[in-house]
Amino acid sequence: MRILVTGVTGQLGYDAARVLRGRGVEIVGTTRQEMPLGAPDEARAFVERTRPDAVIHCAAYTAVDRAEEEAEFCHVVNGSATQAIAEACENVGAKLVYISTDYVFPGTGVVFYETDDAVAPCNAYGASKLAGERAVRDAMASGRFFIVRTSWVFGIHGRNFIRTILGLAKTRDTLTVVDDQIGSPTYTADLAILLADMVESDKFGVYHATNEGVCSWAELAAEAIRLRGLRTKVTPVPSDMYPTKAVRPKNSRLSKSSLDRGGFRRLPDWKDAVKRYLTELDAIGE
């Protein structure tokens, strides 16, 4: 099996390629040089030239606040380029795994979102990722695709909330962190294993995949700081004390019943994932 993984310089792409290589799969990994998503036709041509058995499409415009000012370009990268990749997959008979986000949902209330719940993104990034989802469904009449919505991603290869918090905690006695946005952290090393299992299967469909359990950003920060043995105090604050360009959903709870139905194993608990992540950071001296 030959699998094209987009965005191998990013958190998830890096781990997806690593896990699949570990299983003996031939990987073609792309960066923005080989596959510039701002030029959808180049992305399409790359897939058609490579003729992989499957594409795991991890690359995306992920700067959520900047997307409010660059909504059009963000839409090209996350929507139009995904459409081009999906059409190319259909042409060459490749399966497609498209990584999406909790941000496709409105993020209100307290219930866990099921995969078929109504979507209504509250910011430009979410709208662009939803455009990507719709493009995949429309382009792939064969139905040979997976749409995998995840949230609050952290991994060894790239910037993320935990790294930022641990960096700040080194020099600060107190950190204020929002506590009214609730969701599930996702360790790319865990998600990558699930993606590898999926792409080797024919259990196509829409899935939600995060580490188990929910928390607030303040709880996630406090847990990372505690595990690192630092003394920084986390002061929980409401989101309106921390205004950002893009509106963030308060409810990012994703039901994982889709994984049960598909016969896939759920990811480990988020606290266990953070602990293993810190061990991985230790190993590179961070």
Ligand SMILES: NC(=O)c1ccc[n+]([C@@H]2O[C@H](COP(=O)([O-])OP(=O)(O)OC[C@H]3O[C@@H](n4cnc5c(N)ncnc54)[C@H](OP(=O)(O)O)[C@@H]3O)[C@@H](O)[C@H]2O)c1
């Ligand atoms: N991060 C999260 O909390 C989160 C939450 C939910 C869903 N997701 C989704 O999960 C997936 C993986 O996220 P991640 O955190 O691993 O992302 P990431 O670390 O930000 O990496 C993004 C990747 O996309 C590439 N990329 C960005 N713009 C590009 C362009 N115009 N042309 C070509 N490549 C481009 C980046 O290349 P460079 O290294 O060259 O910039 C990088 O390899 C994405 O689809 C994202 O939407 C992420």
